[in-house]
Amino acid sequence: xxxxxxxxxxxxxxxxxxxxxxxxxxxxxxxxxxxxxxxxxxxxxxxxxxxxxxxxxxxxxxxxxxxxxxxxxxxxxxxxxxxxxxxxxxxxxxxxxxxxxxxxxxxxxxxxxxxxxxxxxxxxxxxxxxxxxxxxxxxxxxxxxxxxxxxxxxxxxxxxxxxxxxxxxxxxxxxxxxxxxxxxxxxxxxxxxxxxxxxxxxxxxxxxxxxxxxxxxxxxxxxxxxxxxxxxxxxxxxxxxxxxxxxxxxxxxxxxxxxxxxxxxxxxxxxxxxxxxxxxxxxxxxxxxxxxxxxxxxxxxxxxxxxxxxxxxxxxxxxxxxxxxxxxxxxxxxxxxxxxxxxxxxxxxxxxxxxxxxxxxxxxxxxxxxxxxxxxxxxxxxxxxxxxxxxxxxxxxxxxxxxxxxxxxxxxxxxxxxxxxxxxxxxxxxxxxx
Ligand SMILES: *[C@@H]1O[C@H](CO)[C@@H](O)[C@H](O)[C@H]1NC(C)=O
Ligand SMILES: *[C@@H]1O[C@H](CO)[C@@H](O)[C@H](O)[C@H]1NC(C)=O
Numbered sequence: 001x002x003x004x005x006x007x008x009x010x011x012x013x014x015x016x017x018x019x020x021x022x023x024x025x026x027x028x029x030x031x032x033x034x035x036x037x038x039x040x041x042x043x044x045x046x047x048x049x050x051x052x053x054x055x056x057x058x059x060x061x062x063x064x065x066x067x068x069x070x071x072x073x074x075x076x077x078x079x080x081x082x083x084x085x086x087x088x089x090x091x092x093x094x095x096x097x098x099x100x101x102x103x104x105x106x107x108x109x110x111x112x113x114x115x116x117x118x119x120x121x122x123x124x125x126x127x128x129x130x131x132x133x134x135x136x137x138x139x140x141x142x143x144x145x146x147x148x149x150x151x152x153x154x155x156x157x158x159x160x161x162x163x164x165x166x167x168x169x170x171x172x173x174x175x176x177x178x179x180x181x182x183x184x185x186x187x188x189x190x191x192x193x194x195x196x197x198x199x200x201x202x203x204x205x206x207x208x209x210x211x212x213x214x215x216x217x218x219x220x221x222x223x224x225x226x227x228x229x230x231x232x233x234x235x236x237x238x239x240x241x242x243x244x245x246x247x248x249x250x251x252x253x254x255x256x257x258x259x260x261x262x263x264x265x266x267x268x269x270x271x272x273x274x275x276x277x278x279x280x281x282x283x284x285x286x287x288x289x290x291x292x293x294x295x296x297x298x299x300x301x302x303x304x305x306x307x308x309x310x311x312x313x314x315x316x317x318x319x320x321x322x323x324x325x326x327x328x329x330x331x332x333x334x335x336x337x338x339x340x341x342x343x344x345x346x347x348x349x350x351x352x353x354x355x356x357x358x359x360x361x362x363x364x365x366x367x368x369x370x371x372x373x374x375x376x377x378x379x380x381x382x383x384x385x386x387x388x389x390x391x392x393x394x395x396x397x398x399x400x401x402x403x404x405x406x407x408x409x410x411x412x413x414x415x416x417x418x419x420x421x422x423x424x425x426x427x428x429x430x431x432x433x434x
Pocket of ligand 2: 284
């Protein structure tokens with residue numbers, strides 16, 4: 001069949017004038033005839049050949065068994081009806097696509113932000129009864145765009161599970177911590193993780209230890225930070241690098257290196273928000289938000305002003321879904337970090353996530369969720385509270401992030417001894433703070 005196609009193509013170029021009565025015309029005729037025969041035998045096309053063969057095989061067998069005198073007219077009728085339904089469906093789909101693109105056009109012309117959102121949310125609903133109504137919090141994911149980074153796309157196809165994976169950035173400054181990091185990930189049996197190596201040394205370390213690694217193509221701006229970068233500078237990079245992962249359609253659990261994995265975090269995510277993050281809070285109130293009353297006695301009757309407070313999300317461990325709101329967040333943070341010399345990435349991350357729209361400012365409309373502070377635990381929780389409480393000690397966290405302490409490596413090792421090795425006094429030598 002392919003041979004016939006090639007032949008036609010070649011001849012198309014030279015044939016032309018001597019069409020009538022030439023061997024070429026004869027060959028074309030034979031080709032068309034073959035085409036008709038094939039079209040009848042394999043109505044679904046040649047690529048469905050095995051399936052077609054099986055069906056033909058079945059027909060032959062049913063012929064033998066039930067000895068129908070002739071099956072062909074029935075089959076033709078069946079195929080005709082099938083064809084008719086298919087073209088109906090096709091027309092319906094085309095109509096839907098037309099309507100959708102009209103809506104998109106309309107929304108692009110619209111001046112009003114709310115109108116834009118409304119139109120992209122397709123259909124309108126009546127509000128249900130009391131207590132049965134829920135606003136939208138899970139945004140739709142973007143259409144994956146492989147062209148953004150085909151090489152990374154190939155890697156992710158292999159490494160990711162259910163379109164999600166852990167991603168960490170590392171350079172050789174954190175070599176020892178990185179080893180503790182991936183050894184625990186391996187011990188827990190998490191297959192879907194990837195190290196973004198910012199230098200050769202880190203890349204070869206990962207390769208020698210069979211750790212999935214990705215080395216970005218050289219980018220002067222980013223690589224100079226990566227090579228000599230302090231922790232904070234590297235933190236700024238990740239927002240730019242993460243964008244590609246989301247554009248490729250993957251959800252990322254971004255992870256710092258100073259984290260000990262004790263269970264598989266993918267078994268403990270809710271996946272209902274654009275951003276699901278661990279908290280810097282040290283108890284339920286500070287982590288999940290509370291009403292902080294500000295007192296101004298001189299105001300007399302109105303001396304109490306109520307305020308909303310919440311401890312920041314930790315930008316070193318969060319799960320981010322591939323949605324427009326999430327990508328907008330990354331862009332906003334990356335933009336501000338590259339334009340404000342003295343801002344800290346975690347503060348910027350939280351401001352963009354939480355500050356509402358106000359005069360002169362459009363806030364981000366992203367859904368967020370605070371992770372369970374006993375499962376996704378920071379080191380202040382562990383050293384100030386959990387290790388001193390007989391009940392809380394028995395809990396098995398999913399991860400512990402040594403974010404509150406500068407002596408990260410020894411504390412990480414002690415955490416492993418305590419939770420994995422069962423050494424009851426492993427945490428004792430360390431003070432609550434630093
Ligand atoms: C056709 O049927 C025979 C026996 O019924 C079977 O052995 C053979 O594998 C079938 N061929 C195909 C292509 O399904
Ligand atoms: C914190 O919240 C969790 C979950 O809501 C609850 O089980 C726990 O008892 C709370 N702890 C305290 C100290 O209030």
